Amino acid sequence: MAKILDRLLLFIYSFSIGILSVIAILLFTEAVPFSIDSSQEKTLLNVSIAVAAVLFLLSIRFFYISIRRDRASLPSIDQRTEFGDIQISVETIENLSLKAASRVRGIKDVKTRIKITESGLSIIIRALVDGESSIPTLTEEVQRQVHDHVEEITGIPVSYVSVYIANLVQSPTIKSRVE
Template identity: 55%
Template sequence: MMKMLDRLLLFLYSLVIGAATVTAVIVAAGGFKTVWLKEVVDDITGGYRVAQATVLIVAVLLFLISLRFFVVSLSRGGNNAPSINQRTEHGDIQISVETVENLVLKAASRSRGVKDLRARVRVGEAGLHITIRAFVDGEGSIPTLSEEMQRTVSEQIEETTGIPVADVSVFIANLTQAPTTFKSRVE
């Protein structure tokens, strides 16, 4: 909710500052005279005293919004890496999603015939949803290799992190090409 409010405030703030900047540039370039601008403001507000109060209120609001953005910019300077949080009897445990992804890659690379792995981990209600993208050498059965990889990754992640794994999806992207060896022929 606060994120949406901050985004709305930033949008409105940008519009007001943008309009003020464009107006200042036009006045500075001689696009229209300041007397004309004063008359327009007086016509809209109904008099000089109302204009002063309006300017004061707008200035205070812009200052408060600026202050809010300043506080938000300082408070978000901490660790923003997505993490998985667990509570134990001894305290809190935070494991970054990147750490879990690296564990997935390590476990999946143990499967024979797998090359060029990529992993993505999402946290869900039932546990971790892991997606693995791999290239294989094509020497063995792809379904057998995929099931072995799913089992290995699931067991390794649950054992290492203590976080349940909801599912492991394996996407075999392609086959790797074995390097071709050429024999030199001397004549």
């Protein structure tokens, strides 16, 4: 919800700055004639102050967003040992999963996603196969390799490995030329 609100505020801010810039350019180049009397001057001054205050508050909000550390964007798995704390990033576990799945012969173009659950890691693998090996055999091998490799390297229990075979890899056919 906060991200949607921030995007909406950024849109309003950008739109307001754009309109004010166009108005300022038109007034300073005298492309639009402008003359006011004293009663309009007070109203214009009040509106200008209100617009400036809103734009200032939006600027403060965007400044705060730009400098704060977003902990949600750097997910990690924390473990406590007798010697201290260990943090392993989700990106590291994704790379370990990629490495393990890519070792299986017949598996190509692997992508992984990691979900952290209470019972352990849930790893989702998306891959292409060569089409020359049994898909159930390949997927079982990928599941076993990823499960064992991630648990062995990180020490974090893997509760679930899901393999989605997206398609077959089309091997390039080379036509021989017969003369």
